[in-house]
Structure formats: structure tokens, C-alpha cells
Amino acid sequence: MFSIGILLSLYLSVQYGMRSSEKMCEPITIPMCQGLSYNQTIVPNLLGHTSQREAVMKMSFFKTFHILI
16 A cells, blocks of 8 residues: 555656646635645646636535535
């Protein structure tokens, strides 16, 4: 199981690094993410979200799931 985590981390690092020319910094616009120790984000991010709007839609699923638990 540990080796799967290492391989996944390596894969994500390589994929993230390969697309460095496609990345763009932008101000954080997601209300629940404002007030962090940083105010910029990069898209696409490590999870593959291509916009902050997409990230919000994915987060809403987990927020709903968390309330159910």
C-alpha cells in the first residue's frame, strides 16, 4: 500500500511538472479558501481542476458527504 502511494505521488509530480507552461496563477476567489496564509492559486492544480469553479463543484460533493457523516 505504501509503494502505491509513492508511485501515485511520483506520477502526479511528473504530470504536474510536464504541464508547467499551461499553469496560471490567479487570485483565490473561493470564499471558503479565502483567509488562508496565501491568496493565489495555480490552475490546473494537482487534482486536475482546470478552474476554481470546477474545484468548488468538486468540494461541494465532499462538503455534503461530510454533513451526512
